[in-house]
Amino acid sequence: RRLDERFAVYDGTLVATEPDLFVESPVLCLEALALARDHDVQISGPIFDSIAEAAGTEAAQRLCDEPEAQRRLLAMLVEPEDVGRPSALALCNELRLLERVIPEWGPIRGRMQHDSYHVYTVDQHTLNAVAMLKRIARGEHNKDYPLATALHLSLDDPTVLYLATLVHDAGKGQEGDQCETGAIVARRVAERAGLAAPEADRCARLVGEHLTMPLxxxxxxxxxxxxxxxxxxxxxxxxxxxxLYLLSLVDMACVRPGNLSSWKLTLLDELYLLTLGYLRRGNRVVAARVAQPDEPEGMPDRYYALYERDLRKEHFALAERLRTEQRRVLLDLRAGAGSLRLTLVALDRPGLLAHAAAVFDEHDVEVLAADVFTQPTEPAVAIDIFRVAPRDVSAVGIDPATVAAMEQALEQPRQPDPRPPTPRPRRPWEGGLRVPTVIGFERDPAGERTIVDVQTAEAPGVLRRITRAFHEEGHEILLARCDTEAERASDVFYVAPLSEAAQERLRQRLERYLQ
Structure with missing residues (x-):
């Protein structure tokens, strides 16, 4: 079946009418891949070999300067039905056509990411992200990502989004800040592709800010x-x-399977909606979220965003029990999604989180993630939610006797640790890729709190070591978010403002305890 003067479909594959077609006119390589996609056929072996040969010619090196090549690649990039296995865009990468049209693609093609967090090469991660955008466009993620699906439908022209997604990691491996360098690359790619100045600016901004919303x-x-x-x-x-929301979502989801957990998605959605509200109303003050009568009052918006109503009701009931039974501490262990959820409700006191981390460590309970809140009642009540697992991987769960023992230990005043921590245990994988300890400090926007970022290798008792350092330096943790993934502990703590000298003392103690 003849398609035009150059191509035909024969026996279910796309064939070319002339053997030297692609060498003479490399832009036809892109046309051939698009035709195969549109007619749902494979490209023949001879065409595959001819395109591969043409991609290595001097003429192909000039594809980046051909408006027709740029137009065809953009059309392929945004086509939602580009779903073949491999897709036309993936074939462009495999055949080295992509780097001929976009030379900046070359340095990231096949580039390994030498850490325990990423599992794909840079180019494969990027192609996965573009493919996910197309699935969202087709409505295939309507149940998993309803907000993303609705937002994608609202875009009248997704070209800038897709081009930014394609080059969002182009700054990797180059000198300077990845995002700043990537923004420069993105602007150059967009201008070469024929985008108008405002669209090229937006493409550069998306790449420059693509880590902002996740972080x-x-x-x-x-x-x-x-x-x-x-x-x-x-x-x-x-x-x-x-x-930016859509780029952030697919970037996070395609780092590795399971990376975009439900809580990460909830927080990303919350940041989008809060920022959208700000853009709509300007700088007018928005009323605080009002709790239901059977929910904890006075909690930050983050709490109401993270925890569904049923869980908020559970927390309220635990806080009521604490008051009516005149207890100091209550622990509640429930099954959660893929792990155990341990809720600590207690009369708040200095060093409570450090005490809890030590008790959990002493009972061989591993903290995988934590959210730490304080309800501003009189007296104040701590509501801390931990995702935990038994340190013994062969154990089925955490038995009630262990929970009762931990609760009893937390009821008692905490005795100071008699000596500094022993050297941090090393995991077997640390013989290869090491996760460095990185500690950062910054003020919150109002200048009323210091934010302490701690990233280090995950190991038994790592939260105990971190919180002990805070407690021994006399810093009360006002808010915390702790998480462990891909052998990396990534914890954030809000404390009262710290002077530069106090920051340095805390840094040194943390580094000593985490060495």
């Missing part, structure tokens, strides 16, 4: 209106916010 949603207090205002002013308009 802030997971590591900062979303109940802080100044933080939301800062994000809104930085992003500036609703369209950019929508595109």
């Amino acid at each position: 802030l949603s997971q590591k900062r207090d979303l109940s802080d209106p100044l933080l939301i205002a800062e994000v809104g002013d930085r992003i500036a308009d609703r369209r950019t916010l929508t595109e």
Whole structure:
């Protein structure tokens, strides 16, 4: 079946009418891949070999300067039905055509990411992200990502989003900051592709800010209106916010299977909605979220975003029990999604988190993640939610006797640890890729709290070591978000403002305890 003067379908494959077609005109390589996709056929072996040969010619090196090649690649990039296995875009990468049209793609093609967090090469991660955008466009993720599906439908032209997604990691492996370098690359790619100046600017901004929403949603207090205002002013308009949300979502989801957990998605959605509200109303003050009568009152917005109503009712019931039974501490262990959920409700006191981390460690309970809140009642009540697992991987769970023993230990005043921690146990995988300890300090937008970021290798008792350092330096933890993934502990703590000298003392103690 003849398609045009150059191509035909024979025996279910696309064939070319002339053997030297692609060497003479490399832009036809892109046309052939698009035709095969549109007619749902495979390209023949001879065409595959001819395209591979053509991609290595001097003429193919000039594809980046051909407007027709740029137009065809953009059309392929945004085509939602590009779903073959492999897709036309993936074939472009395999045949080295992609780097001929976009030379900046070359350095990331096949580039390994030497850490325990990423499991794909940079180019494969990127192609996976583009493919996920197309699944969202087709409505295939409507149940998993309803907000993303609705937002993608609202875009009248997704070209900037898709091009930014394609080059969002182009700054990797180059000198300087990855995002700043990537933004420069993105602008150059967009201009070469023929995008108008405003679209090229937006493409560069998306790449430059593509880590902003994931980092802030997971590591900062979303109940802080100044933080939301800062994000809104930085992003500036609703369209950019929508595109940045979608880029952030597929970037997170495609780092490795299971990376975009339900809590990460909840926080990303919350940051989007809060920022959208700020952009709509300007700098008018928004009313605080009002709790239901059977929910804890006065909690930050982050709490109400993270925990569904049934869980908030459970926390309220535990806090009521604490008061009516005149207890100091209650522990509640429940099965959660893929792990155990241990809720600590206690009369708040200095060093409570350090005490809890030590007790859990002493009872061989591993903390995988934690959210730490304080209900501003009189007296104040701590509501801390931990995702835990038994340290013994062969154990079925954590038995009630262990929970009761931990509860009893937490009822008692905490005795100071008699000596510094022993050297941190090393995991077997640390003989290869090492996760360095990185400690950062910054003020929150209002200047009322210091935010301490701690990243280190995950190991037994790591939270105990970190919280002990805070307690021994006399710093009360006001808010915390702790998480462990891919052999990396990533913890964030809000404390009262620290001077530079206090920061340095805390840094040194943390580094000593985490060595």
